[in-house]
Amino acid sequence: MSDESLLHQVKRTGVLPGLPDKHFIDGAWRPSAGGGMMESFDPGRASPHATFAAGDAEDTAIAVASARRAGEGAWKKVLPRERSRILSQAAGLIREHAERLAITEVLDSGKTISEARGDVAGAARCFDYYAGAADKNEGRSFPLGEDYASFSINEPVGVTAHIIPWNYPLSTTARSVAPALAAGCTAVVKPAEQTPMTALMLAELLHTAGLPNGVCNVVTGTGAAVGSPLTAHPDISHITFTGSTATGINVMQAAARNIASVTLELGGKSPNVVLADCDIELALDNVVGAIFENAGQICSAGSRLVIERAIHTKFIERLVQRARDLRMGHGLSESVNFGAINSAEHLAKISAYLDDARSRGLAIPTGGNPTLDPATGKGWFFEPTIVDNLAWDDPVVQEEIFGPVLAVQVVDDFDEAVAAANCTRYALVAGIFTRDLSKAHRFARDVDAGQVYVNEYFAGGIETPFGGNRKSGIGREKGLVAVASYCKTKSVTIRI
Known part of the structure; x- marks a missing residue:
């Protein structure tokens, strides 16, 4: 079906067939452990347009375990240049499915189709940008004199959690997941319960692009049922959260219990x-x-x-x-x-x-x-x-x-x-x-x-670092500085 025909059909029926209704875990669609479902509402009509899985702590734990296995196994063995190729392939697939993604974003979020198309284009550009960064994440050398060789290595921080807001679902998922993958991390994504669809669709496209099973997982559901156990999980090494300042404080407290690092993009009154x-x-x-x-x-x-x-x-x-x-x-x-x-x-x-x-x-x-x-x-x-x-x-x-x-x-x-x-x-x-x-x-x-x-x-x-001071957050997304957020630095010094 052409993009024009698809848009006309959805305008007429209010429904886009084939939207995902399960979690994406370990490279496959998986129903909720508890069997629960939720409705996703079309704000422009104030009525439901789809259903999706209502996850819980068990689903979250399964996703984190999958991400940890992938990070310690298949994904660890993928060379940086291959990570670059996969992210570039993902950018192409986003463009290939752009209209379907944009229509889904409108149905879930309520924004206009022109805004949604812009968001999709931006998401593709994001993966292009970090594809270019994946094989250029270089360490440094330190001048200790001729009797020493001293250098640093940037290693992936581990399993990362991504808590996504409802206002820019696809854009925000892309801008945090792409640099995490470029750095060699694995990801568990929790989209807002109001707007779950495009994060699920993106995970499938990443898998199609060549991402090994378990590298990018998406668990849908409420903040209490999925977000809280995710941010509190001891195997999460970094949390990227976009949302309100009040919730960001709770996320930071949860991270502190496990000494996990955070990137918090919070409120604004600009x-x-x-x-x-x-x-x-x-x-x-x-x-x-x-x-x-x-x-x-x-x-x-x-x-x-x-x-x-x-x-x-x-x-x-x-x-x-x-x-x-x-x-x-x-x-x-x-x-x-x-x-x-x-x-x-x-x-x-x-x-x-x-x-x-x-x-x-x-x-x-x-x-x-x-x-x-x-x-x-x-x-x-x-x-x-x-x-x-x-x-x-x-x-x-x-x-x-x-x-x-x-x-x-x-x-x-x-x-x-x-x-x-x-x-x-x-x-x-x-x-x-x-x-x-x-x-x-x-x-x-x-x-x-x-x-x-x-x-x-x-x-x-995407080239420009983005983030806030004071009650607007901690850390920066976008730009090359974002890749650094998903790395830990190891220094090696050798006496010659």
């Missing part, structure tokens, strides 16, 4: 600073994308607009119109550019923030309400929302709403803009729009953030 000297059209385009892409369900979303007073009124007027021009609806409709909220529970959380803001008399020039798909009257949607002229200590400024809600802070000059940018407990990313490169460099120096964007929000790519 500032997008717009100075009076900026290119207004460029800034408007980027502010809209920074907060309303994926309906604002992005840890690094530009969820705070810090804007100079001189341009505030006119900028907000135009921004309100841009927000109202967004076309909301089910993600499989190619005319839509604003998708659904992932779950009823999350929609209620966003709504509660705006109900509270409204009760306190805050200015909401547009949005602020849950709504439905205009075409069908179904789904979990929230209007693109702007809350204007907020005090720095307001909950809408300080707390991660994780939805299409932009908090506006008005400042009088550059120095106040930097102070406003740093006013929360989070420090994931920060953006600035200005024609003054001196101010841009000063901002990059003075803002506390893991990455800084100048005149393009979400700039960068």
Whole structure:
């Protein structure tokens, strides 16, 4: 079936046939030990579209044991150049199955098909990138003098756990699993229970690409039933977690009991600073994308607009119109550019923030309400929302709403803009729009953030390290630094 026919069929039926409904363990599909099943919901319709295995601690233990056997056996014997070939082959298979993966991502997450296609392309690029790194993970030599040969070896850390969020299921799986495999580690993946499908599909593609049995396993189920026993398992050497700060603290505590290392990509309340000297059209385009892409369900979303007073009124007027021009609806409709909220529970959380803001008399020039798909009257949607002229200590400024809600802070000059940018407990990313490169460099120096964007929000790519400071996390993903997270260094010194 052509990609166009497949998309048309799924739009008509609401179902994509052939989706996996079991765990992927030891190179094969495996039902849950307890026989349980769960439903996966289509946020655009607010109804189930598939079922999948509800795992537990027994399934988790089986997967970890499989990963450990593979790491100590077949995978250990695979040369780095062969790891590179397998990852490159996986990138090709992702592209070959791109439309099916994208449609699945829409059905599971609620995002638009254009966003999902971008995610799939990014996942393929991720495997391309780390395929290139697999055979270049070099050690170093140390100058101890002519009587010694001293050098280091980068060894895989062992079995790695990957706890995947629901907002970018395929992208986040790829960006942590690919460098782990490049380093020679094995993996046990626990996708969010709201969005399990593409992690399962990716594991099968990796196996097809030549990954030995047990190198990449996926166990589906709830955080309590699967995530907790996985992060607490004594055979896990490294945990990569993306999600809320509160859950990240629990993950770190679990890792500490086994002296496992962690990469934590946690919450964000990122500032997008717009100075009076900026290119207004460029800034408007980027502010809209920074907060309303994926309906604002992005840890690094530009969820705070810090804007100079001189341009505030006119900028907000135009921004309100841009927000109202967004076309909301089910993600499989190619005319839509604003998708659904992932779950009823999350929609209620966003709504509660705006109900509270409204009760306190805050200015909401547009949005602020849950709504439905205009075409069908179904789904979990929230209007693109702007809350204007907020005090720095307001909950809408300080707390991660994780939805299409932009908090506006008005400042009088550059120095106040930097102070406003740093006013929360989070420090994931920060953006600035200005024609003054001196101010841009000063901002990059003075803002506390893991990455800084100048005149393009979400700039960068898989090559660029990503991660946060303070309550936004520990460690970095993407770039070559990610491979180092999955390695342990052994130094060898020989007296000649």
